[in-house]
Amino acid sequence: MGASLVSFSVRKYHSITQKGRPVAKPKILISACLLGRPVRYNGSAKPVLHPALSAWQKAGQLVMICPEVTAGFSTPRPPAEITHGQSGEAVLANTARVQDTTGADVTAQFLTGAKAALALAQEHNCQFAILTDASPSCGSTHIYDGTFQGKKHPGTGVTTALLRANGVQVFAETEIDVLWSPLSKNYMTS
Numbered sequence: 001m002g003a004s005l006v007s008f009s010v011r012k013y014h015s016i017t018q019k020g021r022p023v024a025k026p027k028i029l030i031s032a033c034l035l036g037r038p039v040r041y042n043g044s045a046k047p048v049l050h051p052a053l054s055a056w057q058k059a060g061q062l063v064m065i066c067p068e069v070t071a072g073f074s075t076p077r078p079p080a081e082i083t084h085g086q087s088g089e090a091v092l093a094n095t096a097r098v099q100d101t102t103g104a105d106v107t108a109q110f111l112t113g114a115k116a117a118l119a120l121a122q123e124h125n126c127q128f129a130i131l132t133d134a135s136p137s138c139g140s141t142h143i144y145d146g147t148f149q150g151k152k153h154p155g156t157g158v159t160t161a162l163l164r165a166n167g168v169q170v171f172a173e174t175e176i177d178v179l180w181s182p183l184s185k186n187y188m189t190s
């Protein structure tokens, strides 16, 4: 998502809330590993320290999920990538697969995790998500290219693709400031 589109969308959200009585603080879907949960394929977390996350967490605005663990994967698990330099949108269109390093086709599980994340986002009315970039589930600006050689290319994970297809604005962990600044100024306090 380009910066201009992000800015426009956030402004639009605020113009809606400011027309009449402001709505409650927005909920934000977030990758569990960014909040320090050790759920990544290798059993690690990917914690991010940012004042926005602390503030949103304190205010009860964060809705945490790990799509892969929710889909039933164990931790640790073999790393997986979307094959042939494809992206999450192609997986949703059934024109690309997700495969792990054992050669197993794990596409169905990745779709299950994506649907669970979307259901949770909709249950909590999350219009925004902050997800871990480069993941075959959560990537939003780039992902690995399917060769398991550490090469990335522009693309999205399966969960990100499904969320975006359903109107959720997805940000990488490196883009928290883009969301933090406008949201912190405009939403109502409870």
Ligand code: SF4
Pocket: 031, 032, 033, 034, 039, 040, 041, 065, 066, 067, 068, 069, 132, 135, 137, 138
């Ligand atoms: S699926 Fe998403 S939340 Fe789960 S470990 Fe991978 S990047 Fe983190």
